[in-house]
Amino acid sequence: xxxxxxxxLTRQKDEFIPIAPxxxxxxxxxxxxxxxxxxxxxxxxxxxxxxxxxxxxxxxAVKHIMNLTDVEDKLIRTCRETGESLKKITDFYAxxxxxxxxxxxxxxxxxxxxxxxxxxxxxDLIKKLRDxxxxxxxxxxxxxxxxTFPGYGALSRIQADALRAGASGRVxxxxxxxxxxxxxxxxxxxxxxxxxxxxxxELGKGRPGWHIECSAMSIKYLGPHFDIHCGGIDxxxxxxENEIAQAQCATGHPFVNYWLHCAHLMVDGRKxxxxxxxxxxxxDLIEKGLDPVAIRYTLLATHYRQPANFTFEAVEAxxxxxxxxxxxxxxxxxxxxxxxxxxDECSATESEFTHEMDDDLNISGALGVVFxxxxxxxxxxxxGVVGGDGAANALALLDRLDHVTGxxxxxxxxxxxxxxxxxxxxxxQARRDKEFAAADAIRDALAEQGWILEDTPDGARVKRx
RNA sequence: GGCGGCAUAGCCAAGUGGUAAGGCAGAGGCCUGCAAAGCCUUUAUUCCCCGGUUCGAAUCCGGGUGCCGCCUCCA
Numbered sequence: 133x134x135x136x137x138x139x140x141l142t143r144q145k146d147e148f149i150p151i152a153p154x155x156x157x158x159x160x161x162x163x164x165x166x167x168x169x170x171x172x173x174x175x176x177x178x179x180x181x182x183x184x185x186x187x188x189x190x191x192x193a194v195k196h197i198m199n200l201t202d203v204e205d206k207l208i209r210t211c212r213e214t215g216e217s218l219k220k221i222t223d224f225y226a227x228x229x230x231x232x233x234x235x236x237x238x239x240x241x242x243x244x245x246x247x248x249x250x251x252x253x254x255x256d257l258i259k260k261l262r263d264x265x266x267x268x269x270x271x272x273x274x275x276x277x278x279x280t281f282p283g284y285g286a287l288s289r290i291q292a293d294a295l296r297a298g299a300s301g302r303v304x305x306x307x308x309x310x311x312x313x314x315x316x317x318x319x320x321x322x323x324x325x326x327x328x329x330x331x332x333x334e335l336g337k338g339r340p341g342w343h344i345e346c347s348a349m350s351i352k353y354l355g356p357h358f359d360i361h362c363g364g365i366d367x368x369x370x371x372x373e374n375e376i377a378q379a380q381c382a383t384g385h386p387f388v389n390y391w392l393h394c395a396h397l398m399v400d401g402r403k404x405x406x407x408x409x410x411x412x413x414x415x416d417l418i419e420k421g422l423d424p425v426a427i428r429y430t431l432l433a434t435h436y437r438q439p440a441n442f443t444f445e446a447v448e449a450x451x452x453x454x455x456x457x458x459x460x461x462x463x464x465x466x467x468x469x470x471x472x473x474x475x476d477e478c479s480a481t482e483s484e485f486t487h488e489m490d491d492d493l494n495i496s497g498a499l500g501v502v503f504x505x506x507x508x509x510x511x512x513x514x515x516g517v518v519g520g521d522g523a524a525n526a527l528a529l530l531d532r533l534d535h536v537t538g539x540x541x542x543x544x545x546x547x548x549x550x551x552x553x554x555x556x557x558x559x560x561q562a563r564r565d566k567e568f569a570a571a572d573a574i575r576d577a578l579a580e581q582g583w584i585l586e587d588t589p590d591g592a593r594v595k596r597x
Numbered sequence: 598g599g600c601g602g603c604a605u606a607g608c609c610a611a612g613u614g615g616u617a618a619g620g621c622a623g624a625g626g627c628c629u630g631c632a633a634a635g636c637c638u639u640u641a642u643u644c645c646c647c648g649g650u651u652c653g654a655a656u657c658c659g660g661g662u663g664c665c666g667c668c669u670c671c672a
Contacts (some may be wrong), residue, residue, distance in 0.1 A: 422669090
């Protein structure tokens with residue numbers, strides 16, 4: 133079996149065949165850094181993280197590029213409203229973004245190109261389009277002339293005719309300076325609402341349109357033709373469609389082989405919105421005391437093309453599932469001596485896990501495989517047949533699979549304080565003396581201090597609550 | 598109005614023609630001084646509703662209902 137991915141271009145699961153053997157170039161649409169990202173945003177970044185991690189697990193050398201949109205209408209409006217400079221705002225929220233993805237254990241992309249650092253690349257791309265007759269100018273702005281690209285709509289399967297201005301009753305053609313409402317801006321001429329936000333270029337005084345940054349930066353870092361482009365389903369049209377038009381018309385090459393789109397996240401069965409009171413940034417959830425790893429698990433555990441429902445109950449369930457994994461690791465770590473090496477169980481689990489993930493990243497199925505493994509091995513541990521080799525093999529397997537999921541890693545081993553150990557010893561003495569009331573009192577006291585005490589055949593074990 | 602997606606137990610969620618994974622929660626049991634952890638049993642005769650195709654459908658087709666997305670720079 134090889135990796136298969138659902139490709140929006142073909143509307144089916146296609147075998148992943150990279151352009152360069154053993155390598156995978158991935159471009160993912162990143163955040164507009166004008167406020168804190170919400171958990172819906174992070175679901176998309178989590179999916180992209182899983183994709184990147186899994187391809188690495190499968191032996192591909194992945195190059196992952198994520199852009200930062202740091203010039204755009206909403207940002208300029210924020211500048212106007214707050215009086216802050218563009219750079220001050222974007223620096224602040226870029227920093228917050230990186231803190232958030234670190235909190236969630238999302239691996240850093242290899243590059244985070246920012247739009248404003250790539251104005252020359254965008255200008256070059258627009259000039260190429262202009263030279264080839266794909267653009268026209270209107271009041272100092274430059275537009276892409278959609279009628280020059282017959283392939284438009286291949287990704288979203290939207291008929292260009294259906295987009296005619298006013299057909300939906302929602303498009304007010306008067307707002308468009310473009311000749312045709314379907315055309316989109318490559319370069320926007322400065323107007324006074326833009327304030328200090330402008331660049332003096334060969335194209336005039338102004339700023340880039342939104343779509344051009346992704347074409348310019350993906351081409352710069354991954355080449356004119358690369359493997360995978362990801363984003364939220366809402367970016368499929370028009371953003372990704374426009375990217376294709378720009379890139380293919382400018383370079384003359386096919387642009388991207390696999391387009392992957394992530395479904396949206398709902399909260400409590402409703403779309404997330406501030407007016408419903410179910411809109412959360414990651415920081416909101418952390419403040420409520422939720423465990424970041426449990427949040428990671430929750431965002432990860434639903435297949436990426438499935439609309440997911442985020443609930444606090446689900447995060448609690450995830451936290452309990454993580455406890456199960458943690459306790460399993462603790463049991464394994466305590467084993468030594470001769471016994472079953474678990475060779476069959478480990479290899480079967482890894483192979484089934486891989487089989488599930490090869491099928492368009494079926495993480496739910498893959499997690500099910502791991503929990504079946506945990507149950508089966510627990511059974512063997514109960515039977516007393518697992519030896520040190522088996523434990524080491526099982527832990528090594530979890531570590532390998534943790535590279536994919538990021539939720540199987542051991543909890544940070546903080547040393548148990550001596551005073552806690554003293555209380556554990558005192559309880560053990562009380563138990564030996566059959567003074568169970570005293571022993572229970574000590575156990576309760578430990579619980580209040582945040583430590584769970586469990587008796588095992590080999591003695592007491594303490595762990596953080 | 599046009600296009601697209603989704604609907605599986607109390608909650609989260611796999612499964613896309615062959616008789617319902619997994620996690621959490623609940624119930625009973627084993628183990629334990631008691632717990633915890635672990636294990637066992639159990640919890641959807643049924644997969645939004647109504648028809649149809651088929652020997653057989655959660656899975657395919659038609660119709661309906663609900664939710665969600667795109668159709669103006671929202672993951």
